[in-house]
Amino acid sequence: MDHWIQFWPRTAAVNGEVVNALYIAELAVCGLILMTVVGLMFSFCVRYRAGSTASRANLTEKTWHWEIGWTTATLVLLLIGFVWGAAVYIWLYKSPLGDLEVYVVGKQWMWKMEHPGGQREIDALHVPVDKTVRLLLASQDVIHSFFIPAFRIKHDAVPGQYETVWFKATKPGTYLIECSEFCGTEHAHMKGEVVVMEPAAFALWLRDQGVRESLAQEGEALFREHGCSGCHGENSTVHAPSLVGVYGGIVHLQDGSAVRADERYLRDCILLPRTFTVAGYPPVMPDFSGQLGEDDLVKLIAYIKSLAR
Amino acid sequence: MATITAGLPTSYVTSENTISSWLLTKDHKRIALLFFASITFFFFIGGIAATLIRMHLATPEGLLQPDIYNRMFTMHGIVMVWFFLIPSIPTTLGNFIIPLAIGAHDLAFPRINLASWYVFNLSGLVLLYALIMGGIDTGWTFYTPYSTLFANGYVIAATLAVFINGFSSIMTGLNFVVTIHRLRAPGMTWMRLPLFVWGIYSVSLVMLLATPVLAMTVLLVAMERFMGVGIFDPARGGDPLLFQHMFWFYSHPAVYIMILPAMGVVSELITCYVRRPIFGYTGMTYALMSIAIISFFVWGHHMFTAGISIYSAVVFSLMTFFVAVPSAIKVFNWTASLHKGSITFDAPMLYALGFVLLFTIGGLTGLIVATVALDVHLQDTYFVIAHFHYIMVGGTVSAFFGGLHYWWPKITGRLYPEMWARMAALLTFVGFNLTFFPQFILGYLGMPRRYYAYPPEWQAWNVLSSAGASILAVAYILPLGYLGWSLLRGERAAPNPWRATGLEWQTSSPPPKHNFERTPVVTAGPYLYDPEDGGFIAQNGAVNA
Numbered sequence: 040m041d042h043w044i045q046f047w048p049r050t051a052a053v054n055g056e057v058v059n060a061l062y063i064a065e066l067a068v069c070g071l072i073l074m075t076v077v078g079l080m081f082s083f084c085v086r087y088r089a090g091s092t093a094s095r096a097n098l099t100e101k102t103w104h105w106e107i108g109w110t111t112a113t114l115v116l117l118l119i120g121f122v123w124g125a126a127v128y129i130w131l132y133k134s135p136l137g138d139l140e141v142y143v144v145g146k147q148w149m150w151k152m153e154h155p156g157g158q159r160e161i162d163a164l165h166v167p168v169d170k171t172v173r174l175l176l177a178s179q180d181v182i183h184s185f186f187i188p189a190f191r192i193k194h195d196a197v198p199g200q201y202e203t204v205w206f207k208a209t210k211p212g213t214y215l216i217e218c219s220e221f222c223g224t225e226h227a228h229m230k231g232e233v234v235v236m237e238p239a240a241f242a243l244w245l246r247d248q249g250v251r252e253s254l255a256q257e258g259e260a261l262f263r264e265h266g267c268s269g270c271h272g273e274n275s276t277v278h279a280p281s282l283v284g285v286y287g288g289i290v291h292l293q294d295g296s297a298v299r300a301d302e303r304y305l306r307d308c309i310l311l312p313r314t315f316t317v318a319g320y321p322p323v324m325p326d327f328s329g330q331l332g333e334d335d336l337v338k339l340i341a342y343i344k345s346l347a348r
Numbered sequence: 349m350a351t352i353t354a355g356l357p358t359s360y361v362t363s364e365n366t367i368s369s370w371l372l373t374k375d376h377k378r379i380a381l382l383f384f385a386s387i388t389f390f391f392f393i394g395g396i397a398a399t400l401i402r403m404h405l406a407t408p409e410g411l412l413q414p415d416i417y418n419r420m421f422t423m424h425g426i427v428m429v430w431f432f433l434i435p436s437i438p439t440t441l442g443n444f445i446i447p448l449a450i451g452a453h454d455l456a457f458p459r460i461n462l463a464s465w466y467v468f469n470l471s472g473l474v475l476l477y478a479l480i481m482g483g484i485d486t487g488w489t490f491y492t493p494y495s496t497l498f499a500n501g502y503v504i505a506a507t508l509a510v511f512i513n514g515f516s517s518i519m520t521g522l523n524f525v526v527t528i529h530r531l532r533a534p535g536m537t538w539m540r541l542p543l544f545v546w547g548i549y550s551v552s553l554v555m556l557l558a559t560p561v562l563a564m565t566v567l568l569v570a571m572e573r574f575m576g577v578g579i580f581d582p583a584r585g586g587d588p589l590l591f592q593h594m595f596w597f598y599s600h601p602a603v604y605i606m607i608l609p610a611m612g613v614v615s616e617l618i619t620c621y622v623r624r625p626i627f628g629y630t631g632m633t634y635a636l637m638s639i640a641i642i643s644f645f646v647w648g649h650h651m652f653t654a655g656i657s658i659y660s661a662v663v664f665s666l667m668t669f670f671v672a673v674p675s676a677i678k679v680f681n682w683t684a685s686l687h688k689g690s691i692t693f694d695a696p697m698l699y700a701l702g703f704v705l706l707f708t709i710g711g712l713t714g715l716i717v718a719t720v721a722l723d724v725h726l727q728d729t730y731f732v733i734a735h736f737h738y739i740m741v742g743g744t745v746s747a748f749f750g751g752l753h754y755w756w757p758k759i760t761g762r763l764y765p766e767m768w769a770r771m772a773a774l775l776t777f778v779g780f781n782l783t784f785f786p787q788f789i790l791g792y793l794g795m796p797r798r799y800y801a802y803p804p805e806w807q808a809w810n811v812l813s814s815a816g817a818s819i820l821a822v823a824y825i826l827p828l829g830y831l832g833w834s835l836l837r838g839e840r841a842a843p844n845p846w847r848a849t850g851l852e853w854q855t856s857s858p859p860p861k862h863n864f865e866r867t868p869v870v871t872a873g874p875y876l877y878d879p880e881d882g883g884f885i886a887q888n889g890a891v892n893a
């Protein structure tokens with residue numbers, strides 16, 4: 040940080056190393072193409088300047104074999120770049136099951152992080168090194184974009200839906216978190232830092248937060264408060280599905296479609312029960328949109344997820 | 349204006365001289381000049397915003413208030429995109445030259461042409477209203493739900509301005525399409541059209557097809573903001589990403605609206621100063637048309653990190669890579685056109701060479717951001733800013749200035765001072781690179797766009813960029829001075845000072861009101877230059893004249 044000029048960003052995650060390799064390869068190819076074009080232009084400009092003695096006889100007339108030649112050459116080069124890029128992208132964005140899951144809620148102009156153990160942070164994210172960390176991104180208001188340059192990962196946080204992104208940090212240290220989607224006056228200060236720690240130090244940190252209840256436990260309380268348990272509880276008389284073991288399974292909906300019950304699905308069930316009605320059940324589940332903030336949703340979902348079969 | 353050309357045979361400038369003969373003119377040449385006045389005005393408004401932005405970013409904490417800064421980049425974007433870049437080449441050089449180049453007496457619909465100018469100015473007034481009342485801070489992209497529910501500022505006025513502006517685009521596009529289909533002089537077959545005409549033709553199709561979608565999109569934004577219809581608001585069951593799909597469905601093609609005419613201009617300049625036929629004319633026309641078509645299928649590349657499905661992102665990436673093929677063909681063909689030429693380096697040629705280099709860099713970095721995995725890191729950073737400025741400013745604006753110098757004698761009847769013009773061309777190139785190249789580095793370092801403040805370790809690159817911007821400012825103001833001077837004092841131009849082949853050079857400079865004494869008959873393809881003896885055959889068959 041004390042260098043007055045920076046040429047290359049720090050790289051502190053496996054994601055970053057993979058992206059670097061691809062970037063360097065593409066820079067090299069682009070540099071080569073640019074040099075070829077510049078070299079040809081320059082030499083032609085010198086050789087064929089007006090008044091030079093170079094011969095202009097036999098202008099190339101049949102041009103198509105040249106054109107087909109360089110069209111195919113570019114196409115092949117491009118396809119390599121495309122395939123490589125696509126493969127890395129799928130790897131970057133297909134979120135694996137994390138060793139650790141953290142909920143990230145963006146709101147004008149801060150990032151709120153919630154750990155499964157109930158630890159909360161604002162504009163800071165403590166994570167252990169060498170562990171896959173899966174982030175669930177949500178937004179309370181406008182679109183934000185969660186960006187950690189040193190990890191080369193970014194994903195928009197879009198109001199009304201959950202997005203996931205993951206990383207595996209490789210070097211302990213402190214790295215910048217930014218918001219990269221314009222979100223209003225203080226967009227430039229919607230920043231934070233990831234603190235990558237050795238696992239032991241991380242465990243200590245978790246313990247020192249003085250948290251009594253985990254997210255799921257808080258969710259359970261909300262589940263009762265909002266009357267969810269009245270219908271979904273074990274002794275309920277309403278014909279409502281049990282939520283035990285829903286998460287991760289396949290659910291068949293009224294309209295005949297089948298969906299995987301991930302966080303996004305659970306969220307939609309709570310906020311848009313009419314659009315996501317489970318097959319074989321009456322559409323009596325009340326619509327909770329407007330009643331539950333992103334924070335409460337996060338807790339409820341953490342609770343439902345904890346109801347493993 | 350009257351005094352300038354006094355003593356010449358009556359031209360379109362001198363034929364009538366009342367104010368209403370200008371404001372109610374149906375002459376495409378005069379309308380072109382009216383458009384010139386309007387877009388020059390907006391270029392300087394957008395330029396002032398750009399100057400403030402670069403001054404602000406010279407230090408990490410800047411000098412403007414955050415809200416002011418946010419209004420500045422928004423104004424810069426809206427003004428430059430819709431009020432300068434998109435109309436720039438079509439409404440001025442296109443308006444003036446296309447009828448001349450195809451041997452027509454005017455555009456197909458002279459009244460619609462004039463109406464387009466009025467509509468353009470109306471939209472400009474609405475925008476100025478929004479600006480003066482306090483501006484807006486949504487960015488030129490108007491992303492929802494920020495623009496609809498959160499932004500304070502004159503969003504409705506600004507979207508209305510963009511909405512109205514679209515009609516001007518549509519009218520102009522329609523006019524060119526019909527003109528090029530119907531009014532070509534006898535013998536001017538499609539495969540004899542100069543590439544500038546092809547460029548304008550392809551861009552007009554895109555304008556016609558894409559602009560209505562923009563109009564719908566901004567109208568929905570205004571409605572949602574004003575009446576609370578829930579199209580984009582997730583709380584009402586809307587979808588904020590729907591906005592992005594609709595917006596980029598127009599705004600990606602819009603990038604090509606800016607670059608296609610520029611490609612046409614540059615093809616004219618290069619052949620003339622290299623004095624040989626363009627390399628691969630047919631390939632060039634196919635390339636223009638395929639860029640125009642593919643441009644409609646790549647909008648998703650603006651949304652790789654927005655939460656669209658992974659697989660659709662991959663398909664959009666593939667389509668984007670395909671655009672690179674015709675673009676590469678163009679670059680290779682321009683380069684090959686230098687081979688065995690007899691090259692002089694007049695200012696228009698310097699601008700054209702600058703265009704090819706900057707467009708190449710813009711195109712290559714476009715491949716980098718089209719690579720989905722790299723875009724995850726680069727999306728919404730300065731890398732993207734640098735990339736599209738290379739295309740839109742390095743490319744389009746260079747071509748615009750090149751074309752302006754090239755056709756200046758035809759438009760005004762005067763020659764511009766060559767040494768000054770060469771200097772401006774060189775300064776443009778140097779200033780441009782110094783301004784925008786550091787931004788590629790800032791982008792990979794991770795500096796997001798639209799940041800009014802940034803960490804101090806990024807200052808060095810920002811200072812360089814701001815220094816470059818001041819050079820660029822000089823390069824853009826300089827022509828205003830010496831071109832203005834040449835209007836009064838410049839040497840009188842002959843009908844064909846560059847010994848070029850286009851039909852526009854086969855009439856006097858400036859042209860008479862109805863363009864040609866007699867409708868020309870075309871007997872030759874474009875670009876019949878002979879590098880061995882410097883001779884040429886104009887499209888009407890005239891040899892060396």
Ligand SMILES: [Cu+2]
Pocket residue numbers: 183184218219220221222223226227229
């Ligand atoms: Cu932001």
Ligand SMILES: [Cu+2]
Pocket residue numbers: 599600603646647649650
């Ligand atoms: Cu695009």
